Amino acid sequence: MAVVSTEMRDRVAIVWIDNPPVNALSQAVRAGLLSAVEELDGNSEVSAVVLACKGRTFIAGADIREFDKPPMEPHLPDVIARIEAASKPWIAALHGTALGGGFEVALGCHYRVADPRAKVGLPEVHLGLIPGAGGTVRLPRLTPVANAVQMVSGGRPVGATEPLAQGIFDSVAQSSDELLDAALTLARQTAGKPAPAGLSGRDPIEPPDEAGWSKLIEAVRSKARGQLSPVEAALAVRDAAELPVDKAFAGERDRFVKLRATDQSKALRHVFFAERQTAKVPAIDGIEPRAVNKCGVIGGGTMGAGIAACLLLAGLAVTLIERDGETVDFALKRVGGLLDASHKRGLVNDAGLAAMKDALGGSTDYAALADCDLVIEAVFEDMNIKREVFARLDQVTRPDAVLATNTSYLDVNEIASAIADPKRVLGLHFFSPAHVMKLVEVIATDTVSADVLATGFALAKRLRKTPVLARVCDGFIGNRILTAYRKQCDYMLEDGALPADIDSAMRQWGMPMGLFEMADMAGLDIGWAMRKRQAATRDPAERYVRIADKLCEMGRFGQKTGAGWYTYDEGSREPKPDPIVEQIIVEESRERGITREKFSAEQIQARILDAMVSEGKKILDEGIAQRASDIDMVMILGYGFPRWRGGPMFMAERFKG
Ligand code: 3H9
Numbered sequence: 001m002a003v004v005s006t007e008m009r010d011r012v013a014i015v016w017i018d019n020p021p022v023n024a025l026s027q028a029v030r031a032g033l034l035s036a037v038e039e040l041d042g043n044s045e046v047s048a049v050v051l052a053c054k055g056r057t058f059i060a061g062a063d064i065r066e067f068d069k070p071p072m073e074p075h076l077p078d079v080i081a082r083i084e085a086a087s088k089p090w091i092a093a094l095h096g097t098a099l100g101g102g103f104e105v106a107l108g109c110h111y112r113v114a115d116p117r118a119k120v121g122l123p124e125v126h127l128g129l130i131p132g133a134g135g136t137v138r139l140p141r142l143t144p145v146a147n148a149v150q151m152v153s154g155g156r157p158v159g160a161t162e163p164l165a166q167g168i169f170d171s172v173a174q175s176s177d178e179l180l181d182a183a184l185t186l187a188r189q190t191a192g193k194p195a196p197a198g199l200s201g202r203d204p205i206e207p208p209d210e211a212g213w214s215k216l217i218e219a220v221r222s223k224a225r226g227q228l229s230p231v232e233a234a235l236a237v238r239d240a241a242e243l244p245v246d247k248a249f250a251g252e253r254d255r256f257v258k259l260r261a262t263d264q265s266k267a268l269r270h271v272f273f274a275e276r277q278t279a280k281v282p283a284i285d286g287i288e289p290r291a292v293n294k295c296g297v298i299g300g301g302t303m304g305a306g307i308a309a310c311l312l313l314a315g316l317a318v319t320l321i322e323r324d325g326e327t328v329d330f331a332l333k334r335v336g337g338l339l340d341a342s343h344k345r346g347l348v349n350d351a352g353l354a355a356m357k358d359a360l361g362g363s364t365d366y367a368a369l370a371d372c373d374l375v376i377e378a379v380f381e382d383m384n385i386k387r388e389v390f391a392r393l394d395q396v397t398r399p400d401a402v403l404a405t406n407t408s409y410l411d412v413n414e415i416a417s418a419i420a421d422p423k424r425v426l427g428l429h430f431f432s433p434a435h436v437m438k439l440v441e442v443i444a445t446d447t448v449s450a451d452v453l454a455t456g457f458a459l460a461k462r463l464r465k466t467p468v469l470a471r472v473c474d475g476f477i478g479n480r481i482l483t484a485y486r487k488q489c490d491y492m493l494e495d496g497a498l499p500a501d502i503d504s505a506m507r508q509w510g511m512p513m514g515l516f517e518m519a520d521m522a523g524l525d526i527g528w529a530m531r532k533r534q535a536a537t538r539d540p541a542e543r544y545v546r547i548a549d550k551l552c553e554m555g556r557f558g559q560k561t562g563a564g565w566y567t568y569d570e571g572s573r574e575p576k577p578d579p580i581v582e583q584i585i586v587e588e589s590r591e592r593g594i595t596r597e598k599f600s601a602e603q604i605q606a607r608i609l610d611a612m613v614s615e616g617k618k619i620l621d622e623g624i625a626q627r628a629s630d631i632d633m634v635m636i637l638g639y640g641f642p643r644w645r646g647g648p649m650f651m652a653e654r655f656k657g
Pocket of ligand 1: 021057062065099123124127132
């Protein structure tokens, strides 16, 4: 079956692209398109051309897999230029997501007709690139320049009804079924007339003045936090608005080719495929997950409420269990508040919000979970309490109900052994806030059955999260690496660094926040309680840094007490370095007989990365993670590791030796 074929409807030719799964612009598609335009231009029977795609989407872009290979002719910019120069009008019929090179092909066409649900966008920045086939030049000639800057530097696809889509579509079909007819109607209206001038022959729309440009580009730069491509994308649009069009095309191509060779783009391409790889688990390949409609959540604290909101937002019914009536009411209000916030942000409409609130119930009685398909426990991190909860669940739930714990580091095998049939127990480790964070670690116990594990993955997908498989160990993948990261930071404090040195080095590295700022936000008391519990079993030979304990002994628990690693002015969350903390740290080094040495930001970053990588390697060797790229995804999605660096394991592999 040819990836590009032509069908005649009266005097209109429909050029079909059929290259599953997403109609990417492989060499065969580009070659097919080029010969179609040549052939149809020379065919006097044809008066207009509709370009449409089979399957779930219009062209979703260049074939990303080809970026690591030598470029092959015909090149996309030439194919698009040829379409734009066609003697007959070309009409793009857009459905699904017309992205990157796909949208650029549509911009080369003379008209664009859309399915009401279609989205168009230039997401190349997410791959560390900018559009490389005329997108930055043609888009600001179709929609105002400021909109074009936002679309190319932000990368977010837009639908027909969004203000950002202004000017992009010539018409929007009434329904998906009517898309082809709408495109054919437009084709007939234009039939016989010469193709109108292509976008590259027009003027840019509403270009900003010098001050406007500085403002636009600065806004992009500050949001990019060290990533190159968003800024390059904005600069390319500026060139497109200010330079002759052929220079703008050449400049765009030049930036694209240079960015394609950068470490950032290689890292982001790695992340693109790594993110899709996580759900590939041979043990559950072809296994049918159990049906999940009704869920239970035990515990309505921050985590439990977030999980409940996330389940409701995905259309599932939730019964929330708390210990007394007052706590149930409080927890339900908390969940309601999260749903209201989603409604306010436009993520849910009025009817949806009402339906979700109807689907939420609360109880103090575990018997209310009798008809649940799946229950997630999110109570206090204490093995005895968790085992008690599971023993109670064993009595009330259906024998085929899946039981999950949201523990972030406890032994899930031990939790599972609290029930008669441990095959139905697994870990689902959400990250806070659970209804926002994309990561879920799916923890496979030694006893879990394949269909229960498959249910965990299917649920994560339904919640639009990225599931990563981990086996049981203290902290699984993410928290185990975080512990190694934290230890390294503690060592550096004793060896000569201060909290602000470390935090600022990690911010420069691209982390949204430093470790000590994060600890102050989360509260130092929880970790302190855990360290006290572990004191008896701690290996006395292991290096143990006492600074955090000393701060806690002084009642410095972080932001909530106005002081922790930093100090905070009344009502402020702005961390300020505190001379008292410095004094404690310096004294501690002296007591340990350590001569303090200054660390550069690069040294701090290198020590932290090394710590993450060496823990990651152990995690792989022990079979806790399936693959190195899964570890990268955990660190990126759960802990703010900069996406454009590709994750610690990618960096170790790329820069080894
Ligand atoms: C570009 O266009 C550069 C140009 O400006 C200039 C060129 C000169 N290539 O995501 P899914 C695979 S840059 C190759 O699970 P969904 C994907 O790996 C490109 N493969 O589906 C997966 O494979 P597998 C700009 C691709 O329905 C399968 O397709 N475009 C590509 O959840 C299904 O994908 C983009 O950045 C590709 N372009 O989402 C768009 N796209 O089954 C990237 C997908 O083996 N794509 N695959 O795991 C997407 O955002 C989503 O795939 C899309 C569908 C929204 C389209």
